[in-house]
Amino acid sequence: MAAANRQVSLKVVSAGSTVKEETYFEKNERLGREMSPHLTIYQPQLTSMLSIMHRGTGMALGVGVWALGLGALISSHDINHYVTMVEGLQLSGATLTALKFIIAYPAGYHTANGIRHLFWDTGRFLKIKEVYSTGYAMVATSFVLTAILALI
Template sequence: MFALTNTITRSAALRQGLLAAANRQVSLKVVPVESTVKDESYFEKNERLGRKVSPHLTIYQPQLTSILSITHRGTGMALGVGVWALGLGALISSHDISHYVTIVEGLQLSDAQLTAIKFIIAYPAGFHTANGIRHLLWDTGRFLKIKEVYSTGYAMLAASFVLSGILALL
């Protein structure tokens, strides 16, 4: 450290620069706070500068592709939360599954009601599976033209209802 400092102070140009900086006059101007704080909001500033608002869900008309994409994410989250809830419930519950089956049987639901409840529970799995297969087909480079995207979207919806119905009837 001493050798570096000693070398720097031997430099005539550096010594002149340090002396000039030491002799420089600096003055401060007192400015009222009100003049530095802007009263315009973020949106007002962007409007003044001509910046457009970024498009969002409220700008676009709902399309099959966007609805299916949002639903795919939602069913994935629902399945994840459901698996975690069942797993944690099984860990902390003092009863086994037969206890809960007895409770459901005690509700005396009709076959139609029970099938409807099973369909509602099975639909996220059916939808997510069918749409996942559609995405895997897209990963191979197939069905990427807009007409094919829509036709596979409708076919996937039909397949998800059929798959969920089969699961509900088991």
């Protein structure tokens, strides 16, 4: 019965006066929340470094393919012209092999780690000890594969 006798009045208030324009960081500061230290407190691990390298070599390969494709479209010369220019530099065999190794490494690494990921997709080598052992094997394989490519 008391609720029926109660009077309620409504007041219209603009939305702008009730909603504060507060950023995520301002809200966390007001509430006394500290910023998470994330990467600054963690020691690099083999797994994280291999993952970062896999992404980096994938991006390098993508940029390289785009650069070669655009270069072929824009260039007024064919590949023989550029081969002749490099031969004209008269670089030593060791220097040429080192340059070829540097250029081929993203392909060798990304291929070896891609095969490792394919094994993971089948559910194999997912225990932590196996992840580390396949990681070391993949790094060794990538160097061997790249050396083969550089010596061709």
